[in-house]
Amino acid sequence: MEPLSRRNMLRAGGALGALGALSVATPAKAWTWSPQGSVAGAGVGADPRWVWDEEADPLVASLIDRGDVPMVNTLLRTWKKNGQPLPAGLPADLHAFMERARQLPPWADQAKLDLAVDFNEKRGLYLGVLYGLASGMMSTVIPKEALAVYYSQGGADMKDRISKTAKLGYDIGAVNAYRPDGEMIVTAVKTRLVHAAVRHLLPQSPYWTQVAEEDIPISQRDIMVTWHSLPTTVMRKLTDWKVPIPEAESQAFLHSWQVGAYLLGVRDEYIPNSWAEANSQATQVLDPVLRPTPEGIKLADILLNLGKGIDGGLLTKGILGSFTRFMLGDEVAGWLKIPRELVWDPLLRTAWGPFIAVREGLLPFPLAPKAYWLFDEFLRKAALLFLSEAKPISIEIPLTNRPT
């Protein structure tokens, strides 16, 4: 059977028919999260599945069609810092858009953004591992994301893609992330342009159109799903692990990601205003969509092989796999065909809790067994792999899909 898609529904009976078909055909996926729980505090409550980026999408499609992208990419390579003026010579429409898109939202709170930096510094080791092995591996079982990534240009060179994605994780946590000498605004605005390009390009991929559920990828709902695989999942894990986090720091971390979502083009009415609201949205849109796809399994395998050769074997595929199992559970590990590890699986199950307690100073430090130091060393290496290794790499607008 042909997959249910907006295209099929539109074909079947026009826009109104499509909305009707949607509510009947996909009741479980209906969007019921209230905009009252958003940073806007109000909104029409329309399902963000049908909302993309009305400003960036036509603009980037036009840049591609009129052949401006190579020139734009060359110019944007020099645009690195938030406070830096845009390079001269950009097409006027792009320049005007980027000037608007680089502004922080009126609700951005600089004091919270500064405090988020403290949080990121204190928790940097955990964050590196969580972004890499919880969020990164989770992205391979978010089917729409896995398919989009696999069939887009970057899918053919995952190492390069990961370093670009890791750059965002690094920039959002770096000192001065959103200050004039930081880089997060630049990274987010460039990513918004890349996403717009992907919306134009992927529908032209003969592979993607065969497997995709929809005509146009990366809806605002999809962005929020991925967003939840990042800060919401990280906070869920830190809470599970009983890492003590002062309330103000937890709020600050959330805020840095709220601003991140805004800069990626997400409307205020879809950005949760609290962790409780984030969790309720994630329960609705993230948790139920997780499942394996052949493309996601291949991506996961590439990710697990990234540690090879970094440090003479400590970060072997087996350990990364074991951490993935520990963080995402047996079901996800099974989907991704991650083998069981005889040493690391039981060690993580029994020693991780006490290790966190020791690290957080809840238990007397001299009693820390050797295994805990092993974990600490692993954290350092893995954080380096997923975050600090993110070189000053340039995020560029793609012109093609994955080569055929």
Ligand code: HEM
């Ligand atoms: C590109 C981050 C949501 C699919 C990128 C890049 C970053 C990024 C930093 C630039 C890397 C590069 O150029 O390779 C994010 C963040 C998201 C998000 C932080 C949400 C909070 C999504 C979603 C999808 C998606 C929901 C798909 C459903 C892609 C694709 C590319 C891309 C296909 C381009 C890959 C390429 O051809 O190089 N994203 N993304 N992203 N993203 Fe996202």
